[in-house]
Amino acid sequence: MKPENSIPIYEMLKAYRDKKPLPFHMPGHILGSGLIEEMKIAGGFDITEIPGSDCLHEPHGVIKKAQDLAASCFGADYSLFLVNGSTSGIHAMIQATVKPGGKLILGRDCHVSALNALAQIDGEPVFAFPETDEKAGIPLGVTAEGLERALKANPDAQAILITRPGYYGTATQLKDIANLSKLYKIPLLIDEAHGAHFRFHDDFPEPAITLGADLCVQSLHKTLPALTQTAILHGCDNSMVDRNIVEKTVSMVQTTSPSYLLMSSIDIARNIMENKGKEIYEKLKLNITNFNIMLNKYTCIKRIACDYSNFETDFSRIVLSFESTKLSGFEAERILRTRFNIVAEMADFNNIVLIATPFHIPDNFDKLLEALKLISEEFCGGKTELELPLWPCNVPDRILPLRQALLNKGEEISIDKAIGKVSGVYITPYPPGIPLVIPGEIITGEIVNFINILLSKNCQVHGINNRKIRVLNAH
Numbered sequence: 118m119k120p121e122n123s124i125p126i127y128e129m130l131k132a133y134r135d136k137k138p139l140p141f142h143m144p145g146h147i148l149g150s151g152l153i154e155e156m157k158i159a160g161g162f163d164i165t166e167i168p169g170s171d172c173l174h175e176p177h178g179v180i181k182k183a184q185d186l187a188a189s190c191f192g193a194d195y196s197l198f199l200v201n202g203s204t205s206g207i208h209a210m211i212q213a214t215v216k217p218g219g220k221l222i223l224g225r226d227c228h229v230s231a232l233n234a235l236a237q238i239d240g241e242p243v244f245a246f247p248e249t250d251e252k253a254g255i256p257l258g259v260t261a262e263g264l265e266r267a268l269k270a271n272p273d274a275q276a277i278l279i280t281r282p283g284y285y286g287t288a289t290q291l292k293d294i295a296n297l298s299k300l301y302k303i304p305l306l307i308d309e310a311h312g313a314h315f316r317f318h319d320d321f322p323e324p325a326i327t328l329g330a331d332l333c334v335q336s337l338h339k340t341l342p343a344l345t346q347t348a349i350l351h352g353c354d355n356s357m358v359d360r361n362i363v364e365k366t367v368s369m370v371q372t373t374s375p376s377y378l379l380m381s382s383i384d385i386a387r388n389i390m391e392n393k394g395k396e397i398y399e400k401l402k403l404n405i406t407n408f409n410i411m412l413n414k415y416t417c418i419k420r421i422a423c424d425y426s427n428f429e430t431d432f433s434r435i436v437l438s439f440e441s442t443k444l445s446g447f448e449a450e451r452i453l454r455t456r457f458n459i460v461a462e463m464a465d466f467n468n469i470v471l472i473a474t475p476f477h478i479p480d481n482f483d484k485l486l487e488a489l490k491l492i493s494e495e496f497c498g499g500k501t502e503l504e505l506p507l508w509p510c511n512v513p514d515r516i517l518p519l520r521q522a523l524l525n526k527g528e529e530i531s532i533d534k535a536i537g538k539v540s541g542v543y544i545t546p547y548p549p550g551i552p553l554v555i556p557g558e559i560i561t562g563e564i565v566n567f568i569n570i571l572l573s574k575n576c577q578v579h580g581i582n583n584r585k586i587r588v589l590n591a592h
Contacts, residue, residue, distance in 0.1 A: 122392065123186065125179040126384040129169060130162045130377060142167055143374075164377050173198060173375040174368045183384045190391045191316050191335070192327045193351035195360060197367050199334070200379045203310040204230040206334030206350040207278075208237070209366040210306045213332070213358055214276035215240050222267045223278040224259040225512055226551050228308060229543050231278055236520040242555070243271045244512045247283075248428075253421050253438065254467055256551070257428050258282070258289035261297050268301050278306040281325060284463060284470060286434025287423045288312065288322040295329025304357045307333035310348070314340040314433065314474075317394030320402065322429040331356040332363065340433070340474055343386035347379050397475035402432060405473060408482045415486070416493035417441040421468065435471040437489075442496040447574040449492065457488040466574070509567055513558040517589065522557030527589040532568060532581060535560045538588035542580040546571055554580075560588070 134148065142165055146152045149160025164170060171178035180198065188196040199206045211234040215221050218239050223231055226247040235242055245263040247256045259279050268274060277298055282288035291307075298305035307325035313335035315321040325333040334350050337343035352363055409420055421436040423429075439449045450464035461469040471485075516539050517525070527541035537559065544554040544564070553564055571578050580586060 122388065123182070124381075124384050124388045125182040125186070126377065126381040127162075129171075129179045130164065130381055133164065133167075133169070134161045140164075159378060162378055162381060165374065170377065173200070173371065173380065174373065180380065183380070183387075186391075187349055187383065187387050188351070190387050191313075191349065191351055192324055194354040195352050197350045197352075197364065198375075198380055198383050199348040199350060199367070199371065200346060200375045201348075201371060202338070202346045203308065203334045203336040203348045204228075205370045206348055206367070207231050207308055208234040208370045209350060209363065210332045210334065210358075211235060211240070211276070211278065212238060212366040212369065213362045214304045214306065216275060220271055220274040221276050221278055222264060222271065222274045222303075224280055226256045226258065226280050226283055227278065228280065228310070229545055229552055231308065232519065232543070232552065232555055236523045236556075239518070239520045241519060243267050243274055246512060248425070250287075250421075250423065250425070253436075254465065255285045255287075255421070255436070256283055257285075257287045257423065257425060259294075260289060260427050261293035264294060265297055268297070268303070274303065276304045276306055278308065280308045280310075282309070282311050282322065282431050282434070284311065285421075285436050285468075286311075286431035286470075287425075288429045288431065290427055290429060291323075291325060291328040291330070298331070298357075299329070302357070304331040305329065306331065309333045310336040311339055311434075312431070313337050313349075314390075314394075314398070315431075317390050318398040318402065320432055321398075322431065326351040326353065331358050337383055337386050340472065341386045342389055342474075342476060344379055344382040346376075347383045347386070349383065394475075398433075401473060401475045401477070404477070404479055404482050405432060405435065407479075408435075408486060411486050412437075412489065415490050417497035418489050418493055433473045435473055437469050437471065438467055439469070439496075440467050441498075442492070443498075444492070444496050445574055447576060451575075452492060453488055457484075457491075459485055459488055464576075466570075509553060509561070509563050511561075511563075513554055513561055513564065515555075515558045517557035519555065519557055522555075522589060525556075525589050527587045529582075529585045529587050532565060532584050532586050535586050535588055536562045536565055539590075540580075541587040541589045544568065544578060544580040544586065547577045547579055557589075560586070 149157040152160045171180040207230045220241050222243045225244045245259045245267045247259050307330045309325050315324045337347040338345045419438045446464040446468045450461045450469050453459040462472045463470045540554045543552045545552045
């Protein structure tokens with residue numbers, strides 16, 4: 118078997134199952150025999166560390182081989198499997214680069230997991246605010262100019278972390294940012310959770326690990342044929358971050374009982390994409406191109422295109438604007454889901470976001486188009502009654518350190534009485550999981566107004582329970 122067709126972890130699991138062993142080892146379902154019928158097949162591949170299965174925390178056998186194949190496939194010098202999603206990889210990157218009490222420069226569009234990682238080491242965030250598409254009302258990403266301002270103001274910062282791409286498929290160009298990190302001799306970390314597929318078509322933005330990032334994390338399960346929780350941390354040999362340190366921090370944030378189902382899923386996804394990725398993404402691009410033509414021809418619903426010079430676009434991320442209808446994005450998402458059984462990834466005031474993969478077939482796009490045609494016929498020609506606000510564009514003043522504020526008990530009060538108070542929680546619309554306010558920051562009137570509009574549209578906002586929020590005494 119050629120090396121590129123090898124699937125080491127899966128092959129080991131299949132060989133073990135086919136021997137029909139009598140296991141007196143974990144897990145307790147005994148190769149699926151104790152599971153309900155629908156889960157027995159998966160259970161047959163669910164084992165623990167036994168002779169021949171290798172160990173994720175110190176791999177020398179099939180796991181090491183699978184990780185080496187992944188590194189070659191994704192363009193990294195080394196790759197480490199993650200069984201707790203990109204969250205664990207983000208924690209590992211931050212712990213490998215930021216000392217306890219240290220500073221991390223990061224985009225305000227960061228995922229909450231980055232802030233939780235800082236809180237664990239009593240670190241402090243220094244925010245660079247992302248550029249926004251004001252017409253579409255979406256964040257685009259941070260730029261080198263914004264990051265350099267933060268670097269000059271905080272020469273003691275120990276790393277940069279940016280999110281690329283964001284939920285809307287826009288990816289900041291990394292060349293200038295990578296040069297900036299080298300100029301200031303500060304490691305560049307990339308949350309590329311939504312970009313695991315970038316390697317597999319020339320029209321995608323180039324992957325971060327090939328553009329000068331020291332470390333990056335990718336969620337395979339978001340866009341590739343892999344199970345939920347599967348992710349990879351990629352690194353470079355000439356990085357400013359020592360590989361031995363990274364391997365230690367990755368081990369620190371992962372379970373000592375890693376799922377072989379998840380690791381084999383990473384292995385299988387890598388094999389599929391390595392052998393068929395460019396071909397199947399070319400077919401997807403054709404399907405999306407045809408969908409775009411029909412969408413423009415038969416509906417008043419528009420696909421948002423990013424045409425900003427500092428940003429690139431992921432063609433597989435379909436962002437649809439309902440600005441020409443009487444519907445908000447939230448209402449359009451609900452109609453698609455309840456009337457047409459089509460479930461979007463997320464919605465905002467104006468838009469819905471759809472994640473398309475090579476495993477969507479032409480009939481799927483036809484069904485989506487038919488639904489959008491009917492929605493267009495029923496609702497086009499109007500405007501939403503709500504004047505749609507932009508995401509609050511100022512970072513609130515921070516009164517308390519992140520860790521202190523996060524672990525402080527505080528008290529719950531009505532969100533409408535919280536203006537001027539210090540937040541004890543992350544206030545985070547989900548999706549996209551980007552905090553409006555973090556613990557220790559002052560809650561402004563602009564933020565309260567924005568939250569009230571989100572709640573009126575039945576958007577899920579973590580940190581708000583029955584219109585109450587936990588606030589702190591800053592003294």
